[in-house]
Amino acid sequence: MNKNRHQYNALKKNIDFxxxxxKYNHVLAQQFVSLTYSLSSFKKKxxxxxxSPFFKTINFHSLKDAFAANRIVVTNVTNRADYVELINKYFEKSDDWDRVSLEELNFRFCFKIMNILQSVVFVFTRKLDLTFLQKLYISAHLSHYLNITDGLVSLFNHFNFNEKVYVPFNSAYDIETLLTQFFKSxxxxxxxxxxxxxxxxxxxDTVYDFIxxxxxxxxxxxxxxxxxxLDLINNYNIGEDSIKICGNPKYPEKIINVSKEFSxxxxxxxxxxxxxxxxxxxKLLNVIAKKYGIEFTIKPHPFSDFEKLNAASENGNISVVSGKETIFQLLNSGIYNFAISxxxxxxxxAMYYNLIxxxxxxxxxxxFHGLDDNFFDEVSFMKQLxxxxxxxxxxINADVSKTLIYNLGMGITEYLTMFN
Incomplete structure (x- = not known):
């Protein structure tokens, strides 16, 4: 465990409001990361x-309306196309659900002196290895989350949650950690x-992953x-009874027949x-494209620097897609006969779509628990091909099928009953 993780753990342990x-130390995870893994970015604030968070809250009336009209309510913090695509797949056979995009909710001005004082006193009286501004930053966000909680308490006062189901896209991160705990209560x-x-x-150790x-x-x-x-049990000590294997609606059962073309x-x-x-x-693919005539289409992560990645692709056999295309759209196109990840x-x-x-x-x-398919240079790449x-x-078809069932839950349809 490196220094950043130790610092993160110390903040989470000591700011146990x-x-x-x-438990607001769960809600503040993003801020703890800012002070440990992204300190250089924090210093530019x-x-x-x-x-400003001292004086903000969020208008959750659309969330209440969704609960009033539906049995199942799903939230997501980021409107990434592939995330929304997955959510829609989970619930496409249900007519009693709604999705609320949290990033589209409006902030409102909120001044609650007791929340400000409570947050400042709590944070500044902790034994923390933080500067004044860093403590102020944590205090402001704690106050912000208290403002939000007060609003939720008032908004859902006497609301009947009998048979209601809340599905956060990620209960481990951002405001959904607060909503998860609130609705559980x-x-x-x-x-x-x-x-x-x-x-x-x-x-x-990388930013956010362990969270x-x-x-x-x-x-x-x-x-x-x-x-x-098994990863949740072994890596995070989560009880087996809390975890259910449900499959992935994007990957129904199918016969795998991988391509053995590599062009x-x-x-x-x-x-x-x-x-x-x-x-x-x-840069390695530039060399391979020139030498072997293989055509490569590069799919960047949506948050990557597209211009920088595009500039690195100097060969006519390499193209970089804009990022608007989802992984599903590219794989479902039928254009490609193998993949790199x-x-x-x-x-x-990629393997699900019959691509090595x-x-x-x-x-x-x-x-990842996969096949013997790693490469690191031109020679190892050509050996794999x-x-x-x-x-x-x-x-190879049998090996791929086993791998997909074990990892993606290919063909498993328990998600159809999980939300009942």
Missing amino acids: YKHSI KIKSLV KGCKVIHISHALSYVNFKY NGENITAKNITVWGESSK KCVVFLGRPIYDEYNIELI YNTTAYFE CLRFSVFENEV DKFKKIDIEQ
């Missing part, structure tokens, strides 16, 4: 942005849905396949924290 059945059934293979081991496991606030957790259940490749890059090595991969679960998704997917292993961080061209087709 509890009120209205809510202006005083106004540090103190009101007797509402809360179910955490997994949006990726988020609970794997990591070779190196997806250690900061889950829902009691009921759904995962896609057996691998995620057109779709490349799924890792998140922005891996951009240094994303660029290294693109880097620190992303698109590795498994090779993994770039330079600074590979996320430990040669191996898969010669491998018995029935054997």
